[in-house]
Amino acid sequence: MLLAVLAGAVALPLDAATTSTFQVSATVTAGCLVVGGVSTYGNLDFGSHSALSTGNVSTALGGTTVTLQCTPGVSLSMRLNGGQNSAAGMRNLKRSSGTARVAYQLFGDAGLSQVLGIDQSVAVSYSDATAIKLPVYARAQLTGNLPAGSYTDVVQVVLSF
Numbered sequence: 001m002l003l004a005v006l007a008g009a010v011a012l013p014l015d016a017a018t019t020s021t022f023q024v025s026a027t028v029t030a031g032c033l034v035v036g037g038v039s040t041y042g043n044l045d046f047g048s049h050s051a052l053s054t055g056n057v058s059t060a061l062g063g064t065t066v067t068l069q070c071t072p073g074v075s076l077s078m079r080l081n082g083g084q085n086s087a088a089g090m091r092n093l094k095r096s097s098g099t100a101r102v103a104y105q106l107f108g109d110a111g112l113s114q115v116l117g118i119d120q121s122v123a124v125s126y127s128d129a130t131a132i133k134l135p136v137y138a139r140a141q142l143t144g145n146l147p148a149g150s151y152t153d154v155v156q157v158v159l160s161f
Contacts, residue, residue, distance in 0.1 A: 020120060032070040032132075032161045041066050041157050044138045046093075046104075054144035058112060061136040068132040068159070075123065076161045080106060082118040083153040089118060093151035095141065100147050102141035106155070112139055121160070 045064040083102060085092040092101040104128055108114040108122055116122055116136065125133040134157065 001158050004043050028071070028118040029116050030071040030074045031161070032068050032076060032159065033073060035067045035069055041134055042136075044136065046138070046140050049142055051146050051148050053142045056139050056141055058137065058139040060110065060138075061134055066134075068134075070126070070132060070161060072129045074129070074161050076126070076132065076159065077121050077123050079119055079121045079158045080116055080136070080160070081156040082157075085153050086118060091118070091153060091155070093153050095147060095149045095151050097149060098147060100149070101149070102140050102142070102146065104138050104153075107137040107139065108135050110137055113135060124159075 008118050017126040040063075042061045044059050044061055045063070046057045046059050049057065068076070082089075083091045085094040087101075090103050092103050103158065105112075108116050114122075124132065124134065
C-alpha cells in the first residue's frame with residue numbers, strides 16, 4: 001500500500017510546450033550621413049585672372065565634393081558663416097601676403113539669384129535622397145587694380161536636419 005501511495009506522489013510527465021513567441025521591433029530615426037568622410041565639402045575656384053581684369057567671375061562648388069545621404073523626407077538645411085575674411089557683412093578673399101581683398105557673394109542656385117547670406121539658414125532641396133550635393137555658387141567682382149598673388153578664404157558649413 002505504501003508503494004502505491006509513493007507511486008501516486010511521483011509526477012507523471014506532462015506534455016511540454018514546444019512553441020512560443022517573442023517580440024521583435026526596431027525604431028528607424030530620420031537623419032543624414034556624409035558619404036566619403038569630411039575633410040572638405042569641395043572648393044570654389046574662380047580660376048586665374050590678370051591683375052588688370054575687371055568684371056564678374058563666377059564658379060560652382062566643385063572638386064572632390066562630398067555627397068550626403070538622408071532618410072527620404074528629411075528637411076535638410078545649411079548655414080554658411082562669413083569666412084575668415086568677412087568685413088562689413090561681406091565675404092572676402094584675402095591676398096596671402098598682404099591685406100588686399102576681393103569681395104565675393106555666395107548663392108544657392110546656378111542663376112545667382114538666391115543669395116546665401118552670412119549665417120542664414122537655407123533649405124537644401126533634393127530629389128535623390130542618396131546623392132545630395134550642396135548647392136553653392138559664387139560670384140566675385142574683379143576691380144582691375146589688384147596686386148598679383150593668391151587670394152583665399154575658408155567658409156564653414158553647418159548642416160541641420
